Amino acid sequence: MNVYDVVRLIPKGRVTSYGAIAKYLGAPRSSRMVGWAMNASHNLTDVPAHRVVNRNGLLTGKMHFSDPNEMEDRLKREGVEIKDDKVLDFNRVYWDPSIELKV
DNA sequence: CCATTGACTTAAG
DNA sequence: CCTTAAGCCAATG
Numbered sequence: 001m002n003v004y005d006v007v008r009l010i011p012k013g014r015v016t017s018y019g020a021i022a023k024y025l026g027a028p029r030s031s032r033m034v035g036w037a038m039n040a041s042h043n044l045t046d047v048p049a050h051r052v053v054n055r056n057g058l059l060t061g062k063m064h065f066s067d068p069n070e071m072e073d074r075l076k077r078e079g080v081e082i083k084d085d086k087v088l089d090f091n092r093v094y095w096d097p098s099i100e101l102k103v
Numbered sequence: 104c105c106a107t108t109g110a111c112t113t114a115a116g
Numbered sequence: 117c118c119t120t121a122a123g124c125c126a127a128t129g
Contacts, residue, residue: 018111028112029124035110036126054111056117061110090117 001025003037004044006097010051013079014095015087017055024097039064050074057090 006021018038019031027033034052038061041047050071054060062071062085072082081088 019113022111027125030126031111031124032109033111033125033127038110049110052110055113059110064110 003034004041004047006101007038007041007047007049007052009097009101010048010095011100014093015051015053015057015075015080015090016095016097018052019055020096020098021052024101035061048074051078053087057087057094059085059087 003021003025006016006024010016017031018034019028022028022031022034025034038047038049038052041049042064049061050059050065052061059071059075059082062068065071072085075087076082080093087093
């Protein structure tokens with residue numbers, strides 16, 4: 001199991017945080033590495049990096065997309081409301097793998 | 104090998 | 117959820 005696998009498992013219209021993924025992978029303190037790993041995920045096509053935001057629901061990585069607007073646009077298309085580069089009603093759309101994917 | 108940097112998190116105010 | 121400070125881990129210079 002790696003970062004990309006978890007990201008791929010994120011349901012449509014839901015988002016999660018780097019820390020949550022890191023935690024699920026057994027490295028709760030390696031949230032930055034998750035983000036770093038995502039940076040390398042540009043080569044992969046089926047990795048919905050736009051569904052991964054920081055713990056505040058802020059679209060921190062939007063600028064790393066080919067087009068920054070694409071991230072929030074995709075999320076909006078999935079039913080996630082975005083305002084000021086942040087996910088509205090975050091606690092509702094938040095999808096924690098360590099809970100939802102719980103063994 | 105040491106220093107800097109970063110798609111981050113947590114704690115305290 | 118806003119701000120500031122400190123911690124973390126890996127890649128890069």
